[in-house]
Amino acid sequence: MDRRTHARAGTVTARVAVVGAGWAGLSAAVRLTAAGLQPTVFEMAPRGGGRARSLGDGDEGLDNGQHILIGAYSRTLALMREVGADPGTLLERRPLALTRPDGSGLALPPGPPALAFVRAVLAARGWTWRDKASLLRTAAGWAAGGFRCPPGATVATLCRGLAPRVRTELIDPLCVAALNTPAHEASGEVMLRVLRDALFGGAGAADLLLPRHPLSGLLPDPAAAWLRARGAELRCARRVSSLSAAAGGWVIDGETFDAVVLAASATEAARLTAALAPAWSAEARSLRYEPIVTVYLDAPGGTLPCVMTTLRDGPDAPAQFAFDHGRLGGRSGRSAWVVSGARPWIDRGLEACAAAVLEQARPMLPAATVCRTVADKRATFRCTPGLRRPPAAIAPRLWAAGDYVAGPYPATLEGAVRAGENAAAGVLHELDAPDGRHPAA
Structure with a gap:
């Protein structure tokens, strides 16, 4: 049976696909669902969340990297509330x-x-x-x-x-x-x-919002449950192989949709659009990336001077920040040491990076041991002057969503959420337009 629903009361039905269930894809899917659609969401990983999710492989409380939010992330916080994730409970707000x-x-x-x-x-x-x-x-x-x-x-x-x-x-x-x-x-x-x-974003805009729970509980899991409860379909562990044009719509692996939001990584989006929109694909493929390494340490009974401690990095001291998970309601004695701009340490090897972080931590945590080292080699795009980022509008009823698309923010959760909302708004506008015209047409 064809899974269709009315986009608006009294209008033609429409099927929409969202490729990718990271924070951008989930944001787009929520907006589409709230407008009356039942999108189909494709996610290549076993669970949603993209680059901000829990590992879910037996390491309780560990994420695929340390993330923080700030009070100015208005759309992210609103999205959390909409899907039933209370920021006041899940995040610790500090100046x-x-x-x-x-x-x-x-x-x-x-x-x-x-x-x-x-x-x-x-x-x-x-x-x-x-x-x-x-x-x-x-x-x-x-x-x-x-x-x-x-x-x-x-x-x-x-x-x-x-x-x-x-x-x-x-x-x-x-x-x-x-x-x-x-x-x-x-x-x-x-x-x-x-x-x-x-x-200048108002009271609390500069506040730090530090996760008190694993990342998947902040948005990915609540959003997935919210979507399923309203008829959306989430297909995890499903990598999209092909995207092609069809009369008035798009075909994903042989399945026809009226509109598509590409919320996969820039690399995946570039692969899927190489033949459909070569100029857009080339722009997405041209982005360069900076890695981030997170080293989790365990030090029974140990605490850091602050919940978030700023560090002096250097040739033999990789980390710029350390987070005390015990002070945030997590496992006592566990901390996350973040190495941003980590390309030199990736080149030296993760074992060398972890060993150097351990030595960097010794003055504060003498008994620390390495619990796990997590590296994201494509954590964020290199945010350099004059960088050209691909636009959100790719082709009629085909939109991109991700923290890498053109916009005012760097690669952040807020940037991803806003990009997802923007792509969903573009799709809804085109579906409602009498002639189905595309903004780029």
């Missing part, structure tokens, strides 16, 4: 703090983000008044310029007026955390957008 083991660094107090930032700078431990003045002066310049800069500017270019210590202890770790790209190569334009939304 932004980038503090080191000795207590130095920047910690925002509660309150409006812009004012809290000024107060935090003035109260920062370990910085001279000249250091603090350089940061306030530079940040004021960014704000006066509307948080805009020339497209070719790097983050390092934006920070030329900063004191070296502020650049090393604040901007460098903040940049690699937000963009997963070193400051001397990272897009100043995108970094300013992130800062603008965090510092």
